[in-house]
Amino acid sequence: LDHLSVAENVALPLTVSGRPIDAGELVELLAWVGLKAQADALPPQLSGGERQRAALARAVIQSPDILLADEPTGNLDWEMSLRLLKLLVEFNRMGKTVMIAT
Template identity: 60%
Template sequence: MLHFENVGLRYGMGEEVVSDLNFSIAPQTFQFLTGPSGAGKTTLLRLMLLSLRPTRGTIHIFGRDSATLTKDELTGLRRRIGVVFQDFRLLDHLTTYENVALPLRALGRAESSYRAEVMELLRWVGLGQRMNAIPPVLSGGEKQRAAIARALIVRPELLLADEPTGNVDPGLARRLLRLFVELHRLGTAVVIATHDLQLMDQLGFARRMVVGDGRVDIFEGNPE
């Protein structure tokens, strides 16, 4: 699904932010992306999404060399990816319900075919009473949950999430984690960036990708 080969990234003429990255994300797998603050977790997620292009090396996505993709082809491939970044990117003039339903509207689906599905997901993430509220009146945690629901509603083949449980209480964090696990069981490959060790310890089967010093070390299961 994703394959990095000797990937490096630098900004301008500075030193490389990440160097010699070699790893793969297989279909239907679950991995945590972790490491200290500033280590490059968000940068790596943006490389996976191809919103950043590497300065050297090769990234294959869904079997395609990213360097050969046209703009339209890249847009088509990104529709197969669900993304939760920390800036949320909700549209302030739309309600919570409308923001979550937006990817389905973009696919041309009639509202009658997805309304119940969107409402059920909003209830699951604790926003059943806030579906008609607009983002400016939502709390940070509510915006985060709306962004998670929007990413999950299309059942993506690949989910990239940057600290998706960072602004919620531990009980809701566990509930959201169960939602990610269920999506994984339905066939989605999941990559969650987090520094929460207790959250990661709940999933002994998940692979850990540890970012530090511009590289990625990979551990199967819970490393010491």
């Protein structure tokens, strides 16, 4: 949502579900996807890759059992693509199902 900051966008699933937001966990998740410095930025100020990483953070914030990722590395550079794929593998090691469409 363009009128919410990156942090607010990522935390939105928690807000909607009525779950409390742990600020420390939110900052850790933003750092995990490389967006800690952009926490207060609005989506129009982000690149396509940064928006994609924010969407990933929003998707995993509630630790879903199944994660569907449609071309998760499409707008990312090589280094960030590898980092993101490693994060998805780690998510899978936590017992979560990860499906990636390419």
